[in-house]
Amino acid sequence: MLLSKIFNQAPDLDIKSLSMDSRDVSKGAMYFCLEGMINDGHNFIDQAIRNGAICIVHSKPLAKTKADIVYIKVENVLTTMNQVASRFFDHPSRHLKVFGVTGTNGKSTTTTVIRDVFNHYMPTGYIGTIAIRYGDVDLQPEHTTPNAIFIHKTLKDMVDAGMQAVSLEVSSHGLDQGRVLSVDFDVAIFTNLTYEHLDYHGTMENYFNAKKKLFEMVKKDGVCVLNVDDPYYDELRQVCNARVVTYGIANDADYRADDIKLKTNGSEFVLAAHGQTYEIHTNLMASYNIYNLLAAIAGMCESGMTLEAMIPYLDHIEQVDGRMERIDEGQPFNVIVDYAHTPDGFEKIYEYADSITDPQRRIIAVFGSAGKRDTKKRRVFGEISSKYCDSIILTEEDPRDEDPREIANEIKSGVVDTNCIFIENRYDAIRQAIESANVNDTVLILGKGDEVFMDRLHGTEAWMGDHAAAHDVLRRYYLGIEEDFEEQSEDKE
Numbered sequence: 077m078l079l080s081k082i083f084n085q086a087p088d089l090d091i092k093s094l095s096m097d098s099r100d101v102s103k104g105a106m107y108f109c110l111e112g113m114i115n116d117g118h119n120f121i122d123q124a125i126r127n128g129a130i131c132i133v134h135s136k137p138l139a140k141t142k143a144d145i146v147y148i149k150v151e152n153v154l155t156t157m158n159q160v161a162s163r164f165f166d167h168p169s170r171h172l173k174v175f176g177v178t179g180t181n182g183k184s185t186t187t188t189v190i191r192d193v194f195n196h197y198m199p200t201g202y203i204g205t206i207a208i209r210y211g212d213v214d215l216q217p218e219h220t221t222p223n224a225i226f227i228h229k230t231l232k233d234m235v236d237a238g239m240q241a242v243s244l245e246v247s248s249h250g251l252d253q254g255r256v257l258s259v260d261f262d263v264a265i266f267t268n269l270t271y272e273h274l275d276y277h278g279t280m281e282n283y284f285n286a287k288k289k290l291f292e293m294v295k296k297d298g299v300c301v302l303n304v305d306d307p308y309y310d311e312l313r314q315v316c317n318a319r320v321v322t323y324g325i326a327n328d329a330d331y332r333a334d335d336i337k338l339k340t341n342g343s344e345f346v347l348a349a350h351g352q353t354y355e356i357h358t359n360l361m362a363s364y365n366i367y368n369l370l371a372a373i374a375g376m377c378e379s380g381m382t383l384e385a386m387i388p389y390l391d392h393i394e395q396v397d398g399r400m401e402r403i404d405e406g407q408p409f410n411v412i413v414d415y416a417h418t419p420d421g422f423e424k425i426y427e428y429a430d431s432i433t434d435p436q437r438r439i440i441a442v443f444g445s446a447g448k449r450d451t452k453k454r455r456v457f458g459e460i461s462s463k464y465c466d467s468i469i470l471t472e473e474d475p476r477d478e479d480p481r482e483i484a485n486e487i488k489s490g491v492v493d494t495n496c497i498f499i500e501n502r503y504d505a506i507r508q509a510i511e512s513a514n515v516n517d518t519v520l521i522l523g524k525g526d527e528v529f530m531d532r533l534h535g536t537e538a539w540m541g542d543h544a545a546a547h548d549v550l551r552r553y554y555l556g557i558e559e560d561f562e563e564q565s566e567d568k569e
């Protein structure tokens with residue numbers, strides 16, 4: 077694109093790409109000097125030019141300049157970069173129905189449900205923690221909410237591939253760091269707000285302020301979908317830039333679930349909406365997933381898909397990878413892999429486990445807590461777990477450069493009156509849990525969900541994944557089937 081089409085009075089220079097990282101700059105690029113938490117992009121201008129940048133967008137005065145490079149000084153590089161990224165890729169979010177979902181828990185689940193169900197109404201893509209998916213494309217993301225250049229480029233690829241909608245997970249980091257400033261949101265969905273990421277935001281107030289931004293930036297003719305049962309509802313409602321619709325279970329709501337029946341293989345409830353009631357059968361399990369489903373239903377319905385059209389799809393929603401994933405090899409006890417990694421997530425998954433486990437039977441949990449991340453939650457994980465579990469097996473979970481045993485000891489400090497052991501190797505810990513289970517017990521494997529890596533001292537290493545480990549243990553040690561894991565994975569596909 078010609079630079080003159082991006083900035084008034086700029087020369088007719090052909091800009092081939094955009095970059096905010098001097099290390100990734102390619103020939104003919106425009107480089108944006110962003111001030112980050114650690115580095116200042118202004119310090120890498122020379123490297124950007126060596127790698128091929130022909131235009132530099134900066135906000136600070138520059139000591140030296142080169143004659144063959146175009147320099148553009150702006151007030152705020154981040155805002156400019158967002159505007160330019162949208163323009164460079166032909167404002168792709170204006171050509172898509174954009175669902176933005178934020179909240180502490182439930183973003184991946186809600187966005188995945190939207191992508192899966194709304195896709196029957198119009199082709200829909202997904203960007204979030206689990207993947208970037210549209211059509212046949214399935215990519216591994218670096219971030220839940222990517223940077224502005226990457227987002228607009230990906231949205232453009234989606235438009236080119238025929239997508240008409242996108243379901244986007246919007247993290248508090250993404251909002252705080254202005255990664256979505258120029259995305260045109262049609263629907264902004266709030267799941268909930270509980271303790272998380274205080275190592276980054278410092279206080280719950282800052283954390284909430286970051287989340288609020290999505291509701292301030294939604295299009296005026298768009299819609300905000302709010303959880304009426306969440307303690308932050310009233311405050312959030314006040315900042316919404318568009319009309320509000322509500323969903324909930326405990327309070328009156330535009331989309332409300334009544335008569336909820338939770339089962340081991342799904343749920344049923346009566347949906348009250350638009351003055352009518354609808355019987356809903358869904359394969360999603362646990363009451364928190366009813367909230368996620370209500371949020372998705374409300375967002376989709378307000379975007380034109382009728383309830384009559386969507387209800388048939390709700391009983392076979394695509395499994396959200398690593399979220400409430402039942403592992404079934406025919407064993408006579410429950411094995412569930414779940415990505416619970418916040419205190420509220422722990423509380424909710426245990427409540428569900430409690431509801432499906434006979435009081436005479438046992439709940440056995442395997443988990444750890446990440447190294448170099450919020451350390452305060454470790455003890456809390458111990459406290460919550462000992463309220464519900466009969467046996468706790470602590471293990472490694474992305475220890476980074478911390479000692480997994482020390483992390484386990486911090487968790488253990490919150491455990492009261494519950495059998496609790498530490499087995500460092502995660503596979504062995506899962507094996508111990510499964511081998512100790514009896515008929516109708518529930519084994520919960522928490523914290524890693526669908527992740528197939530382990531962050532250790534020397535960087536990221538491969539991990540077969542909790543789901544694969546659980547299948548492998550059940551087949552090998554419970555059913556006595558000897559086969560290598562590769563064969564087993566192929567069988568399952």
Ligand SMILES: CC(=O)N[C@H]1[C@@H](OP(=O)(O)OP(=O)(O)OC[C@H]2O[C@@H](n3ccc(=O)[nH]c3=O)[C@H](O)[C@@H]2O)O[C@H](CO)[C@@H](O)[C@@H]1O[C@H](C)C(=O)N[C@@H](C)C(=O)N[C@H](CCC(=O)O)C(=O)O
Nearest residue numbers: 096097098110111112113114115117120219220221247249
């Ligand atoms: C804490 C955090 O979010 N940090 C993000 C932030 O890093 P930063 O501010 O430290 O960047 P910096 O190193 O100071 O660099 C400033 C600028 O100089 C540039 N630079 C830097 C070095 C260099 O040699 N050349 C160069 O051009 C950088 O590209 C950047 O533009 O900006 C970087 C560029 O966008 C991000 O990659 C980085 O994400 C880090 C890697 C990260 O792990 N973020 C996580 C916590 C995150 O964002 N997570 C949320 C989900 C959270 C959840 O819900 O679980 C997400 O949306 O993924």
Ligand SMILES: Nc1ncnc2c1ncn2[C@@H]1O[C@H](COP(=O)(O)OP(=O)(O)OP(=O)(O)O)[C@@H](O)[C@H]1O
Nearest residue numbers: 180181182183184185205364399414415416421424
């Ligand atoms: N509505 C909810 N309320 C409380 N806990 C939930 C809710 N939805 C999901 N969870 C718990 O949080 C875990 C993560 O769910 P999900 O991936 O959908 O959330 P997320 O907001 O995308 O989290 P992340 O951004 O960290 O991936 C689930 O495995 C479950 O334990």
